[in-house]
Amino acid sequence: NAGVTQTPKFQVLKTGQSMTLQCAQDMNHEYMSWYRQDPGMGLRLIHYSVGAGITDQGEVPNGYNVSRSTTEDFPLRLLSAAPSQTSVYFCASSYSWVTGNTIYFGEGSWLTVV
Amino acid sequence: AQKITQTQPGMFVQEKEAVTLDCTYDTSDPSYGLFWYKQPSSGEMIFLIYQGSYDQQNATEGRYSLNFQKARKSANLVISASQLGDSAMYFCAMIAGGGNKLTFGTGTQLKVEL
Numbered sequence: 335n336a337g338v339t340q341t342p343k344f345q346v347l348k349t350g351q352s353m354t355l356q357c358a359q360d361m362n363h364e365y366m367s368w369y370r371q372d373p374g375m376g377l378r379l380i381h382y383s384v385g386a387g388i389t390d391q392g393e394v395p396n397g398y399n400v401s402r403s404t405t406e407d408f409p410l411r412l413l414s415a416a417p418s419q420t421s422v423y424f425c426a427s428s429y430s431w432v433t434g435n436t437i438y439f440g441e442g443s444w445l446t447v448v
Numbered sequence: 449a450q451k452i453t454q455t456q457p458g459m460f461v462q463e464k465e466a467v468t469l470d471c472t473y474d475t476s477d478p479s480y481g482l483f484w485y486k487q488p489s490s491g492e493m494i495f496l497i498y499q500g501s502y503d504q505q506n507a508t509e510g511r512y513s514l515n516f517q518k519a520r521k522s523a524n525l526v527i528s529a530s531q532l533g534d535s536a537m538y539f540c541a542m543i544a545g546g547g548n549k550l551t552f553g554t555g556t557q558l559k560v561e562l
Contacts, residue, residue, distance in 0.1 A: 365548040376452075376539060376552035392549065424493065426547040429506060433500060437548055439493040 340425050340440035347415040355410040355443050357425030359410045363438070366408040370394065370421040371442075373405070377424060383408055384430075415418045415447045450475045450544050454553035459527040461530045468515070469525040469556045471540030480530055480544040482523040484514065487555075496538075499523060530560045 341356045357366065367382035369392075378390030383402040397419055401409040408427075413417060425440040451474040460528040461467040473482065484496040499507045499514045507514040515524040527534055 367548060367550075369550075369552075374457075374554060376554045377541075377550070378552070379549055382549055405557070422491065426548060433545055433547050434498040435495040437483075437495070437550065442491045442493075445492075 338425055338427050338438045338440040340423075340443050343442060344444045345446070347412070347445065349415060349417060349447060350417050352411070352413050353426075354412075355423055355445070356411065357408045357427075357440060358406050359408075359438065360406065361427065361438065362405060363427040364405070366428050367392070367403065367426050367431075368398070368400065368408070368410045369424045369426065371422065372421050380410065380423075382440040385446065392408065412445075415445075417447045419445065420447045421445060450477075450480075450542050450551040452540050452542055452551055452553035454540055454556050456556045458557045458559070459556070461527075461558065463532060463560055463562055464529050466526060466528045467530055467558065469538050469540075469558065470525045470529070471525065471553060472541070473523060473542050474522050475542065475544045477544035480542055481518070482514070483541040483543070483550070484512070484523075484525045485539045486534075487539065487543060489536070493539075497525065527558075532560050532562070534558060535560045 336357045348429045368380040368420045371375040371377045381400040428437045451470045472543045480501045482499045486494040497512045505539045509530045513526045537555045540561045
């Protein structure tokens with residue numbers, strides 16, 4: 335049982351390049367989400383999904399696209415990277431109702447845009 | 449909309465002493481959950497403790513306890529007998545109305561000293 339797997343762990347991009355952060359979970363969770371963490375601002379929700387084929391925007395969606403073609407995978411796409419997207423990205427998953435330790439986080443992806 | 453406020457950017461505590469990390473929250477939803485996460489320098493998010501809005505008693509998990517004061521909308525984390533390994537960033541977070549959309553505070557950096 336691998337939990338939530340994020341790849342890559344570290345990435346350096348040039349401004350304007352595109353890339354995809356991968357997130358996969360093997361727990362059959364309906365809910366998956368992406369957060370970004372910036373210094374002094376905590377984690378902020380980018381996009382989330384309540385099931386395959388269903389996605390919605392979070393607090394800071396601009397510059398990011400998502401899709402959910404399978405229950406297991408929830409990739410985050412940066413179409414044209416900007417320095418403001420330099421951040422640490424976390425993927426999370428859970429069942430539909432959360433109590434206690436039932437939200438599972440990936441280990442994070444450190445992205446630098448130069 | 450939900451909001452989490454952590455007013456202590458940094459805290460110092462002597463080893464073996466107790467420390468309280470403050471968290472206030474705001475939501476109009478009567479059903480919500482409050483979380484505390486620890487983030488060590490390695491970056492992963494570690495679940496510490498959870499309190500549901502309808503829970504009658506304050507949550508405890510080993511050396512961690514949550515001082516839940518519903519009328520004051522506060523959910524302070526108390527760490528008893530601090531250890532050097534407790535040095536980390538601590539985040540208070542909330543879910544309201546179901547799903548897994550967490551709203552995070554800005555965090556408190558705790559440093560445990562000898």
